[in-house]
Structure formats: C-alpha cells, structure tokens
Amino acid sequence: MIKIRAEYCPQNHRCPVIRHCPTGAITQKDFGPPEIDDSKCTLCCKCTQKCSVFMPVGCCEKGPDSRRW
Ligand code: SF4
Ligand code: SF4
Structure with missing residues (x-):
C-alpha cells in the first residue's frame, strides 16, 4: 500500500501529484495532506x-531510495 506521511x-x-495518478485514487481536501x-x-x-x-x-521496491529530504 501507499502510506501518506502527512x-x-x-x-x-494543492497537491500536484494528484494529476499523475492514473486511476484517480488520490484526493485532497483543501490544502490538507492527500x-x-x-x-x-x-x-x-x-x-x-x-x-x-x-x-x-x-x-x-525498486532498489535504494534516491530521494532526498
Ligand atoms: S504530498 Fe504534500 S508536499 Fe507532496 S506534492 Fe502533495 S501537497 Fe505537496
Ligand atoms: S495508483 Fe495512484 S495512488 Fe496508487 S500508486 Fe499509482 S499513482 Fe499512487
């Protein structure tokens, strides 16, 4: 599953990721966490x-997480 780290x-x-979800699974209420x-x-x-x-x-899982914080 996908967990949201609010x-x-x-x-x-507004969450720009919403439009990249091919199934419309992501929603957002106002500016809240998706x-x-x-x-x-x-x-x-x-x-x-x-x-x-x-x-x-x-x-x-696609190998090491290359994202940075
Ligand atoms: S999850 Fe939060 S921080 Fe990430 S793009 Fe969406 S609104 Fe921005
Ligand atoms: S279907 Fe949407 S919410 Fe699920 S992993 Fe893909 S982009 Fe993320």
Whole structure:
C-alpha cells in the first residue's frame, strides 16, 4: 500500500501529484495532506516518484531510495 506521511507535507498548496495518478485514487481536501483510496490504487508507484510524502509500504521496491529530504 501507499502510506501518506502527512507530517512531511507542508499542507499549504494543492497537491500536484494528484494529476499523475492514473486511476484517480488520490484526493485532497483543501490544502490538507492527500489521501489515497486503496480500492482504486493499482500500486503503480507514480506518486512515490513525484513526492516522498507518498511512501510505499511492502510494495514498489525498486532498489535504494534516491530521494532526498
Ligand atoms: S504530498 Fe507532496 S506534492 Fe502533495 S501537497 Fe504534500 S508536499 Fe505537496
Ligand atoms: S500508486 Fe499509482 S495508483 Fe496508487 S495512488 Fe499512487 S499513482 Fe495512484
């Protein structure tokens, strides 16, 4: 599944990752942290490549995490 690390999201902008999700699984209420509908998520991991607030848990392993904080 994809976990949202809300504590790392500044929650002050519209999430640009939403439009990259091919299944419409990501939603956002106002400027809050995005949410994922697990029933729509196909674990394509496009979101995890765009922003590290989206963290794969038990899926999407593609080698070392090259993202920086
Ligand atoms: S999840 Fe990432 S891209 Fe989306 S609103 Fe939060 S910081 Fe911005
Ligand atoms: S893993 Fe893919 S389908 Fe799931 S929320 Fe992220 S972009 Fe959407």
